[in-house]
Amino acid sequence: MGKFRINLSKGAAQDLKKLYKSGRKADVSKVQKIFVELEENPREGTGNPEQLKHYEIPTWSRRINKKDRLVYQIFDEEVVVTVLQALGHYNDR
Numbered sequence: 001m002g003k004f005r006i007n008l009s010k011g012a013a014q015d016l017k018k019l020y021k022s023g024r025k026a027d028v029s030k031v032q033k034i035f036v037e038l039e040e041n042p043r044e045g046t047g048n049p050e051q052l053k054h055y056e057i058p059t060w061s062r063r064i065n066k067k068d069r070l071v072y073q074i075f076d077e078e079v080v081v082t083v084l085q086a087l088g089h090y091n092d093r
Contacts, residue, residue, distance in 0.1 A: 004042055011084065042060065042081045047064065048063050069085075
């Protein structure tokens with residue numbers, strides 16, 4: 001399978017902008033590493049990838065830090081990963 005294309009939801013784009021502005025270099029570095037891994041294999045790698053239950057579309061999360069998770073959906077047939085959020089713990093905002 002080829003590289004996955006990464007799309008950002010509007011909310012994820014806002015979350016990432018806040019994360020980059022926060023100045024937390026370790027978190028920014030981890031997110032950058034996760035994005036590289038998402039292109040190759042979105043089900044394995046950094047941040048303890050975990051498939052979330054109760055979603056119709058395969059939805060996964062990866063730990064950025066104790067508080068924040070990168071939540072994304074995988075579309076295998078289109079070879080696309082859509083990032084839904086990058087701050088908070090699932091829907092706890």
